[in-house]
Amino acid sequence: MVTAAGSEREGVLPSASRRALLVGGGVAAAAATAVAAASRPAEAAVQVGDESTLSPWGARPKGPPEPLPRGVDLPTAPRAYTEISSYHAHIYFNEDTAYRAAQLRDWVIHRFKVELGEWNEGPRGPHTTPSFYFGFANEQVPTVIPWLMLNHLGLKILIHPNTDDPYADHLINALWIGETQPVNAFRMARSAKATGGDIERIYPNTRPTLPLET
Ligand code: ZN
Numbered sequence: 001m002v003t004a005a006g007s008e009r010e011g012v013l014p015s016a017s018r019r020a021l022l023v024g025g026g027v028a029a030a031a032a033t034a035v036a037a038a039s040r041p042a043e044a045a046v047q048v049g050d051e052s053t054l055s056p057w058g059a060r061p062k063g064p065p066e067p068l069p070r071g072v073d074l075p076t077a078p079r080a081y082t083e084i085s086s087y088h089a090h091i092y093f094n095e096d097t098a099y100r101a102a103q104l105r106d107w108v109i110h111r112f113k114v115e116l117g118e119w120n121e122g123p124r125g126p127h128t129t130p131s132f133y134f135g136f137a138n139e140q141v142p143t144v145i146p147w148l149m150l151n152h153l154g155l156k157i158l159i160h161p162n163t164d165d166p167y168a169d170h171l172i173n174a175l176w177i178g179e180t181q182p183v184n185a186f187r188m189a190r191s192a193k194a195t196g197g198d199i200e201r202i203y204p205n206t207r208p209t210l211p212l213e214t
Contacts, residue, residue, distance in 0.1 A: 084161040086202040087141065089148060090133040092156040092181060098130065100153040105132055107151065110210045112136065112144060115202040126170055126185040135162075135202030143212065145175075152177045162200035164192050 093101035102119075109116055115135035122130060136144045148157060157177040160169045170185035189195040 083163045084138060085199045086135055086137055086162045087144075088133050088135050088158075088160055088162065088200075088202075089144070090127055090131050090158040090160070092127070092129050092131045092158070094129060097153075097155060101130075101132065101155055104151065104153050104155065105134075108134055109206040109208075111147075111208050111212050112140065112206065113204045113208055114140075114144075114206050115204050116206050123184075126183050126188065128182050128184055134206075135200075135204075137202065137204075147212070148177055154178065156181055158183065162202075164199050165190055166192055166200070 091101050091104060098121075105116075105119070108114065112134070117133040117135070119132045120127070120130055124131065145159065148159070155177075156179050158170075158174055158180075159177065160174040163169055163173075167185060167188040167190050170183050170188060174183075189197065192199055
């Protein structure tokens, strides 16, 4: 399986322009900014390059807030957090970091009662690189998440809730520890029940042997 981002880029851009993007990214980005500025109303255009309106890292603190993406309506009410039935933590690795992922997996299974998934040395489902996962219960959030914050070993970790909306669980409402990476969940259902499935449940299969360090 190819990553979504990778395949899109390679499919759309001819190799010459791809090279130009890689080599002259800064120049291309500056040109794109200039073009965008020219097409904006005069008031916004004067902000470009005006250091008095830019933070040191280029954000525009005096500008209007970013609008919601087109086609996204502001919800009229918040979702109930009780829609979440459980969580998954997906730990990603590669040939160079597999030993660290193995260490983390070993630490987890000796300390937490969780649903441990298989060790996948290739892409699996929406996961575009080698990975393993463990599922944990809502009551474990206050220990598992802080524990992972301190013990990620430099790995990329996707923590997603399990609700009736797997698409949003993976792509919109996930939590990451470390860097993010593409998750190929774009074909997932917006309602598991409506498509004949059910909300993902977890079945713990580990038996902790060590007390959690406190
Ligand atoms: Zn998952």
